[in-house]
Amino acid sequence: MNKDNSAIQLNPQQESAVQQIEGPVIIIAGPGSGKTRVITERIAHLINQGIKPKNILALTFTNKAANEMKQRVYNITNTQEAYSVWMGTFHSVFAKILRNESHSLGYEFNFTIYDNEDSVKIIRRIIKDRNLDKEHYNAKYIFSKISIMKNQLIDSKKYKLNYELMQNDKINKREKFFEIYQEYCELCAQSNSMDFDDLLINTYNLFSSNKEILKEYQELFKYILIDEYQDTNKVQDAIIQLLGQKYQNICIVGDDSQSIYSFRGANINNIFNFKLNYSNVREFKLEQNYRSTKNIVHAANTLINFNKQKIEKTIFSENEKGEPVQLIKYYNDRIEGDKTAEIIHRLISNQPATNHKHAILYRNNSQSKVLEDGLRRRGIKYKIYGGLSFYQRKEIKDIMAYFKLILNPDDNESLLRIINYPIRGIGSTTIDKVRNKATDEKKSIWNTLNDETFDEIQINAGTKNKLVIFKEIIKNLIKSDNNIFETAELLIETTGLVRKLKDDPTDENINRIENISELFNSLKLFSLKKNNNSLADFINEISLDETKEDKTNESKVSLMTIHQSKGLEFPYVYIVGLENGLFPSQRSIKVPNGVEEERRLLYVAITRASKKVTLSYSLNRFQFGTIQQSERSMFIDNIEHCLDKELKNEFENYSFFGKRKINNITIPKKINPTGLRKIANEKYQDKRNLKVGMKIKHNIFGYGNIQKIDNSDGNQKITVMFNEHGLKTLLTKFAKFEIIL
DNA sequence: CGGTAGAATATTTTT
DNA sequence: TATTCTACCG
Numbered sequence: 001m002n003k004d005n006s007a008i009q010l011n012p013q014q015e016s017a018v019q020q021i022e023g024p025v026i027i028i029a030g031p032g033s034g035k036t037r038v039i040t041e042r043i044a045h046l047i048n049q050g051i052k053p054k055n056i057l058a059l060t061f062t063n064k065a066a067n068e069m070k071q072r073v074y075n076i077t078n079t080q081e082a083y084s085v086w087m088g089t090f091h092s093v094f095a096k097i098l099r100n101e102s103h104s105l106g107y108e109f110n111f112t113i114y115d116n117e118d119s120v121k122i123i124r125r126i127i128k129d130r131n132l133d134k135e136h137y138n139a140k141y142i143f144s145k146i147s148i149m150k151n152q153l154i155d156s157k158k159y160k161l162n163y164e165l166m167q168n169d170k171i172n173k174r175e176k177f178f179e180i181y182q183e184y185c186e187l188c189a190q191s192n193s194m195d196f197d198d199l200l201i202n203t204y205n206l207f208s209s210n211k212e213i214l215k216e217y218q219e220l221f222k223y224i225l226i227d228e229y230q231d232t233n234k235v236q237d238a239i240i241q242l243l244g245q246k247y248q249n250i251c252i253v254g255d256d257s258q259s260i261y262s263f264r265g266a267n268i269n270n271i272f273n274f275k276l277n278y279s280n281v282r283e284f285k286l287e288q289n290y291r292s293t294k295n296i297v298h299a300a301n302t303l304i305n306f307n308k309q310k311i312e313k314t315i316f317s318e319n320e321k322g323e324p325v326q327l328i329k330y331y332n333d334r335i336e337g338d339k340t341a342e343i344i345h346r347l348i349s350n351q352p353a354t355n356h357k358h359a360i361l362y363r364n365n366s367q368s369k370v371l372e373d374g375l376r377r378r379g380i381k382y383k384i385y386g387g388l389s390f391y392q393r394k395e396i397k398d399i400m401a402y403f404k405l406i407l408n409p410d411d412n413e414s415l416l417r418i419i420n421y422p423i424r425g426i427g428s429t430t431i432d433k434v435r436n437k438a439t440d441e442k443k444s445i446w447n448t449l450n451d452e453t454f455d456e457i458q459i460n461a462g463t464k465n466k467l468v469i470f471k472e473i474i475k476n477l478i479k480s481d482n483n484i485f486e487t488a489e490l491l492i493e494t495t496g497l498v499r500k501l502k503d504d505p506t507d508e509n510i511n512r513i514e515n516i517s518e519l520f521n522s523l524k525l526f527s528l529k530k531n532n533n534s535l536a537d538f539i540n541e542i543s544l545d546e547t548k549e550d551k552t553n554e555s556k557v558s559l560m561t562i563h564q565s566k567g568l569e570f571p572y573v574y575i576v577g578l579e580n581g582l583f584p585s586q587r588s589i590k591v592p593n594g595v596e597e598e599r600r601l602l603y604v605a606i607t608r609a610s611k612k613v614t615l616s617y618s619l620n621r622f623q624f625g626t627i628q629q630s631e632r633s634m635f636i637d638n639i640e641h642c643l644d645k646e647l648k649n650e651f652e653n654y655s656f657f658g659k660r661k662i663n664n665i666t667i668p669k670k671i672n673p674t675g676l677r678k679i680a681n682e683k684y685q686d687k688r689n690l691k692v693g694m695k696i697k698h699n700i701f702g703y704g705n706i707q708k709i710d711n712s713d714g715n716q717k718i719t720v721m722f723n724e725h726g727l728k729t730l731l732t733k734f735a736k737f738e739i740i741l
Numbered sequence: 742c743g744g745t746a747g748a749a750t751a752t753t754t755t756t
Numbered sequence: 757t758a759t760t761c762t763a764c765c766g
Binding site: 061062063089090091092115116134138140196197199200260261263264363364365366386420423425426427428429430463544561562563564585586587588601623624 | 742749750751753
């Protein structure tokens, strides 16, 4: 994946897109057209023209893209100054601005940022408090609806006045939606907290209702550049319009054909309307694809031409013709996974350590399982993107909740999360009493616990005392807030959080402790930074950065959803599960323009490949606990004549049902990273050949001696006498330790 | 109040 | 199937 072709000259269109720094500019950049390079060269060019880096605002959609961009601008300009460009995601840049301007919006500067899990929990509680039926009021659904409304700048007041929306709710027996929406916003505000969407709408509100502040930022951001504009939503577009109004030095980069986020409110029209909103818009089209073979580009073009809504452009490639796009039909999803792995295996056997050149892309995360099975069976190293990020894990979120509460005691959500974690005898009855009192008095729960009327709450003395203990713990933590590492240590000490996990060293808990110590390591490193190393800085940094990097350098096959593959490239791409109902998805078929978006999604998938694309589908698929028949995707019909003939791969002699064997080879079971629970039937022996009497050092329990080794049920267990922690039985497979003697 | 077992429910994509 | 929720019992 060598995207840094800086030695090569820019082509004429790229060059003019870089040079045109004044006025509104739209750059339509096809896949593989050197978009990132144009953006970075453009920023470098601005700096070289004497424009101050701090007057440049460059927005992206992911932190990864932002970091990559920063690095590359720095490499070109070779000046430390490059780092003072305002570069980041919409969310992170605006969060920074909102911290500075919070007072104008009625927030405290230390507001908490809620992630989606927090939001859904709040909504779930509202629904429960109101005794609404779960059939019509599903918390996740309500949340996504609220999110879409927010992104369209329809607040709860506007919602109520919108006859059509209200009528619709009535028809769908969701009349209380509006009230939930309103209460949710009130609860967030009372908690001095913002969800992801609030970061955008509050920024919009800040600028639209405060001419002075707007003017200040218009002067600051004289040059604005936004990547992936096709994925902006209404608020984002509105903010950019406000900020860019004065100088109009706005450069938007995007590709309408790669718009794949409408489900979260992205509005493809933003890119179409750009030319209408500004006069003298200069438009540049980057149409040469430097990435892919002619065959791949041809298939992608053919496919996307079935979409009606698009900006005319002709993507072409001057690379070799390459191999044809291949289509394979399988009998079922398991064979699809198995055979895909086999194809990869064949290629990497000839060229060792080239795993990273292969990527398997799918529509849903749930499809990864059979693919993993196939790869694991052949011992092919792979990495899987998505799933729970480090900061979304329960144990990490628990600790973070303490931190958030320390910084912002009004944060009810964090308080509720940890008021009885670790268990300290404060049950749901008590919590509800306190919560109701807080709601009645329109105070935060923390304030309710701490004001004079606390004693009036009807709880027995024992329970009340437990609340007092909780208050003391938090108060002491708040007091200690001078060095974040000390705070963290005090937290562990006074809550006994890790101690309780250690007392019950199940595999799951050991894994949790490891994650916590990993968090502490990064805390330690963070605390050693010279500046911006406060607890608040730490929380801010990770609330919006959900990525966790893979530290190993091994060559691995990539498995990810197509959405996650955006912006990446691989020589060999396998797109699996091309079946109606899966891709295009069931839901998309019912939504207007839904199929067009799915088609763009496939377009994105195909254009990730530089050398070869392999498409496949299965006649039967195991889904929701049953086997379902499926038919090949309508998209295959769209590009049929671009494909190599359909290869049939129906292996009737395969065993399908319930067995863990294919061709007599047992598939090792997947180790579930969150659970690590189900590990039966798997023979495991430690490679290090453990013996009774060995001295080991465990990462948590320290030094100890092996007393017993038990291989009876296939999973090796060792019983170890630890110097400080006494006798423990560990599963060798998961225990992290080294042999000392 | 806390733990558990068994029922209910959801399966698109994510900053 | 996998995860989350509920109801019940100690």
